[in-house]
Amino acid sequence: MKIDLSGNTKIATRDSYGNALVEIGKEHPELVVLDADLAGATKTGVFKKAFPERHIDCGIAEADMMGIAAGLACCGKIPFASTFAMFAAGRAYEQVRNSIAHSELNVKVAATHAGITVGEDGATHQCLEDIALMRVIPGMTVLSPADDVEAKAAIWAAFEYEGPVYIRLGRLAVPVIYDPQEYKFEIGKGVLLKEGTDLTIIATGVEVYESLVAAQRLEEEGISAEVINIHTIKPLDQELIAASVSKTGKAVTVEEHSLIGGLYGAVCETLAQCCPAKVLGIGIHDCFGHSGAAKKLLQEYQLDAEGIYKQIKGWL
C-alpha cells in the first residue's frame, strides 16, 4: 500500500465530511443532515448549499437535534447529526444512548472538533472523552478516521451501514496519507501500515500520521515498529491487534483522547483476553486541555511524532 508521509497535502477531516455528504446527497435522497448552528465549522454548510431542503438547522439545541434525528430515522430518512464532539458525545450523551442507540435507529452522529487539536478554544471545547463515552453504548459503531481519504470512505461506509454510528472528526488540517484510488475501507478492519518486529504501534485519527513518522525515526535507529491504524474503535479488529502483538510482544497505543476508556483501554481489554503484553499508552493523562495552537498542544502533550518517538524510546 502506498503511504504518503510527505505532508504536502493537508485536509481537515471535517472538510472531508462536508464533501462526502455532498457526494452521497447526489445519489441518495434519503440522506438528511442536521446541525446545531455550527454548519460553518462542521462543514455541513457545503451540503446546505447543495441541498438546502435536506439540511436541518436545529439551532443551539443538541439534545433536541439527536431526538429529531431519531424521529427522522423512524420515517426512513438516513440522518447525519453534526456538532462538536463535546456536544454530541457529551451534552447529548443520553439522547444518543436512549433515543438513538437503545431504539436501534439508523442515525449517524458526526462529531467534529474532537480532541486536543481543537486548539485555541480551549478545554471546554476539547473533547477528550468521546471515544470512551460512545464505545460503551451497546450497538454503537465508533469510527475515527486518520486522513481525508479515510474520512470520506468512513462517511460512505457509515451511510451504507444499517445502525447507529459515531464518527470522530477533527478541526486541524492533517496530512493526506492514503491514495484514494487504492485505499479500501471496511468497518471493523484495522489497516496494517508498516510491518515490524520489535513492537506494535496502534494509532487512531490524527495520531496515525504522527505515529508513522515516529516509526520511521525508530527504524533509523534499528528499532522495527509495526504500525496499525485503528479507524474503527468499535468493533475493534481484535484479530489484527492480537496477531501483531503476539509477534512483537509489545504494544503502544496513540490517540488524542484520554487514556481512560479510549483506544488504550480498548486495546488493553483485548490483549488482556488473548495475549497479555506490556502496553504503553500515549494520549491524554486524565487532565483537561487548554488554549493554544493545535500544533503547540500536540507538542506539549507529546502527541506529535517527536513526542511519540521520545516516549517509546524511554519505555523500551
Add this chain to the structure above:
Amino acid sequence: MDNTNLKLIANEIRKGIVTAVHSAGAGHPGGSLSSADILTFLYFEEMKRIDPKDPRNPERDRFVLSKGHAAPVLYATLAEKGFFPKEDLLTLRKIDSYLQGHPDMNKVPGVDMSTGSLGQGFSTAVGMALAGKMDQKDYRVYALLGDGEIQEGQIWEASMFAGHRKLDNLVAILDYNGLQIDGKTSDVCDPNPVDKKFEAFNFHVIYADAHDFDSLRAAFEEARKTKGMPSAIIAKSTKGKGVSFMENNAGWHGKAPNDEEYKQAMAELEMEK
C-alpha cells in the same frame, strides 16, 4: 365512534392498566389512568391511519408516549386495539416479557418510539412530523407529554423547533393532572402558566377536558383545522382517574395496588360498566 362505546373501551383500558400493574407488582397507574380517555380517543377515533395488522406501515399516524412511564396505558390500549393479546398484559415488567417497564419500539407491536427518559420522546415526534412535511405525507403525529415532564428543558427545545418549522401535522397533548412523584407540580417546580408557554413557542393552544369525549373530539378537530403551526392540547385530567382511592393522589404515581386494593379498583371499574 359514539361516546358510549368510547367509554366502554376506556373502562376496559383502565381495567387493563390496573390488572397489568397489579400483576407486575410495580409500575405507574396514576398517570396511566389520567390519560386513558385520551389514548382511547386517539386509537379508536382520531388516528384513522393505523392498522394492528400492519404496525409499521410508513403511511400510518404516529403516537409517541413521551411520558413513557405511562407504559401501562399504551400497552392496554394497543392490546384493546388488537396489536397483541390482552392476556399478555399480565406479563408486564416480568423477566421474560416483551412488555418492558417503559415502551420499546423494537419489542412491542404498535409502539412507534421507545421512550422513558423524560423529555426525549417529544423531540422524536417532532422529527417524525418533520419527515412527514419533507415527504409531503398526510400522516399526523401525536405526542403525550406529562405536566411534570415539561420541566425538562428538551421539551422547550423541541417546541421551539416545531413552532419555527410550523409543523401543523404535530399535536402535543399535555396530560395536565397537576401531580408528579414529589407532589403537586405547582409545589415542586411550577410549570405554569403552561398555555402561555406553548403560545410563546408558536403553538396553537387548545383546552380540553381529558375525561370528556365531546371535549376531546372538539379539541382534536380544532387541531386538525389549525394550519401553519403545531397544536398543543392542554387536557385537564385527574391523576388516577376511575379508581377512587388513586384519584388526585401523587402517592399512586408509581405504586402497584396490593391484592385488596386491586379487588376494590376492579370492582369500581366493573360498576362503571
